[in-house]
Amino acid sequence: MKERDEFDYIVVGTGSAGSVIARRLVDAGVGDILVVEAGGSDRGVESLSDPGSWRTLWGGPYDWNYKTTPQRGLQGRELSLPRGKVLGGSSSVNGMIYVRGHRRDYDAWEFDGCYGWGWDSVFPLFLRSERHLLGETPWHGAAGPLSVTPVSRDNPVSQAFIEGAKAIGIPENFDFNGETMEGAGTVDLTVGSGRRASTSRAFLWPVLDSPRLTLLTGTRVESLVLEGGRCVGVRLVDESGGSRTVRARREVVLSAGVVESPAILLRSGIGPERELTRLGIDVEADSPGVGENLHDHALAPVLFGSPEPLPSPGGNMMDTVLFWRSHEQMAVPDLQPILLHFIKPVDGYPVPEFGFTIGAGIMRPKSRGRITLRSADLSDPPVIDPAYLTQRYDVEAMMSAVEIALAIAGTGAFEPLKASLVAPAEPGLSRAELERYVRQTCITYHHQVGTCRMGSDDASVVDPELRVRGVEGVRVADASIMPAVPSVNTHAPAVMVGEKAADLLLGDKLRISATSEYTA
Ligand SMILES: Cc1cc2nc3c(=O)[nH]c(=O)nc-3n(C[C@H](O)[C@H](O)[C@H](O)COP(=O)(O)OP(=O)(O)OC[C@H]3O[C@@H](n4cnc5c(N)ncnc54)[C@H](O)[C@@H]3O)c2cc1C
Incomplete structure (x- = not known):
């Protein structure tokens, strides 16, 4: 036919x-x-x-x-x-x-x-x-x-995260899609009857x-x-x-x-x-904006170890977050530290057998990159440059997100879990050390x-x-x-x-x- x-x-x-x-x-x-x-x-x-x-x-x-191009804001790493x-x-x-x-x-x-x-x-x-x-x-x-x-928020690691946030003045939030998105709590998932x-x-x-x-x-x-x-x-x-x-x-x-919508336009002759x-x-x-204005959320992992396995919440294994501001006068939250109930290994640091990670995420990045074609050949992968952490504001915001994660840990909320900090190894890092850490460890938040x-x-x-x-x-x-x-x-x-x-x-x-x- x-x-x-x-x-x-x-x-x-x-x-x-x-x-x-x-x-x-x-x-x-x-x-x-x-x-x-x-x-x-x-x-x-x-x-x-x-x-x-x-x-x-x-x-x-x-x-x-x-894959990205080597990122100048991330010590030349490709993500x-x-x-x-x-x-x-x-x-x-x-x-x-x-x-x-x-x-x-x-x-x-x-x-x-x-x-x-x-x-x-x-x-x-x-x-x-x-x-x-x-x-x-x-x-x-x-x-x-x-x-x-x-x-549900009955997992002890999730509870410790929320209690730690409360202890540093961040309120509990029971519905990020409700009246306000600020605060700490568990999320909604696109899951039905236990299936994605x-x-x-x-x-x-x-x-x-x-x-x-x-x-x-x-x-x-x-x-x-x-x-x-x-x-x-x-x-x-x-x-x-x-x-x-x-x-x-x-x-x-x-x-x-x-990636592909601008690539299709470019291959069709619509672009700069x-x-x-x-x-x-x-x-x-001639459309100068095609492929420009690429930006993404990013996060730096803060890793904790524990001497024994921690209770798993099941589900997507990253169900607890907080939305907060890097500066108290900001109109909207710009940080989203997220609790990952798994170990996200950090280059240059030991990998604990058991533990969890707080992804110190930034939500309102100012850095802007671009996507373009390597060639007109369909089989050639595009050139993707999100330009992570190329604006000072993004670096400062990410350091604030890491500091919030460390502050939550510093409240003692994780002590009943016997959790200890693995990366960065010391809580009291100078700003210069912290900047080096976020540039060395920052990854995509996939957004x-x-x-x-x-x-x-x-x-x-x-x-x-x-x-x-x-x-x-x-x-x-x-x-x-x-x-x-x-x-x-x-x-x-x-x-x-x-x-x-x-x-x-x-x-x-x-x-x-x-x-x-x-x-x-
Ligand atoms: C690993 C990962 C984790 C994430 N986690 C979350 C999360 O927990 N919560 C959240 O809110 N967001 C999350 N996101 C982000 C969110 O999923 C995306 O922002 C969103 O799905 C983008 O939707 P889209 O329609 O723009 O593109 P996509 O969903 O990517 O859809 C594009 C589609 O077009 C197809 N396609 C591409 N090129 C062509 C072509 N030339 N011809 C035909 N078909 C083509 C692709 O195969 C794909 O199916 C995550 C993303 C990733 C990758």
Whole structure:
């Protein structure tokens, strides 16, 4: 049978945002939808379903296995950057923490020209996705496809972390998605019935048999097909290297994530003119922002040892966090120390047999890097430079996050666990020693955003309706459009971007109701 080569909509990527868009388009009955995913299926793969297995997925067959360039702010180290290459994208390999962010994160987007993206506009979209285990409240949705489950706080290590935080003046928080996100407590997870609630499982699986949906896995979009300044389709490459073109009667949506969405634009001739010329790619639209504005949350591990095994909480093994400010006059929290119920080895320090780690995370980085292509060849990995810790503020904030971790330990809260500090070895380090430590140990927090920045200015890549500037017929909808990273883990914000994109694609009259026919 001849393969179909024309659809109404083409959605590229099935990650946190793409699966949501595909599902909403299918539900709305607006035509036939082609969904293209570079990775394979996630169905029946236990490690993608078991919430405890996520760390085993890095570097494996479901990971794009990206690496950064040598980072000048990190003593020249290259960092591994895992990203999901499978149905569900990074939502299939992530840590499952579900937090939406501070209302000011989104109000700041709107203030900067992203009209329609302020908190009052996006909050209902978060609720629409959500199926919270404890039911509907003013702060939680219960009718959406995405299962969200709170974590119990009866684990003694979690309790010690929260008690230690309280002892240094940080209040306990019982719902980071509630009235306020500040304080210490346990998180909600995208887990339902003990299984990972990836966006593929929640949004896509229930409609896989729909006659309106065609899903191609193991198929990569190389570039857009542009005719007379309009995107009319995409060029596909399958796993055996065979290529073909499919056409979109209405629109193409790029939800290929923070690395591949800008890479697809660049390979299509949409990007900084000088860069495209250097790569030998014909310029279709000079768009200086494509690939720029890359930024990420980062964390430095603070490692503790214990003489015997500590009680495990199960689940995702990193369920307790605190959100706090590096400076008391800050308007929003900028630090997120997170308790990891496992040992994150630190180069140059002993690895204890038992213990735990506090990841001293920063949430409002000022450092900005970029992504570009090494060459026009699809098989060449992109050049990824997040420019970690290249701004003084980020270094200072990270040192503050480490100091909070050390202060919590200093309260004696961990004494009943007989925990002792392993890295950094001494609590009383000078600022210079602390700076050396964070530059030596800082790793990604996995929250890269910003490479197809949304805005109203000429240098932005997409407008507030997510339309790519300079060409017609194509939008970008994923974490790459975020102009500034929210002060939280980025999965829930990326799901929200998917919801918003669906509304924009469908227009007012087809706006989606909160009630969903299907659940995971
Ligand atoms: C290891 C890890 C842990 C994390 N932990 C958390 C956490 O606990 N909580 C949290 O909130 N956030 C977490 N995050 C971040 C969060 O998961 C991401 O920000 C979010 O999933 C990004 O969504 P996205 O839609 O932009 O991209 P993705 O989910 O990455 O989706 C992009 C999809 O597009 C596909 N694709 C790419 N290129 C092409 C192409 N050319 N053709 C076809 N398909 C293509 C990819 O294979 C992928 O499926 C984590 C991320 C990682 C990697």
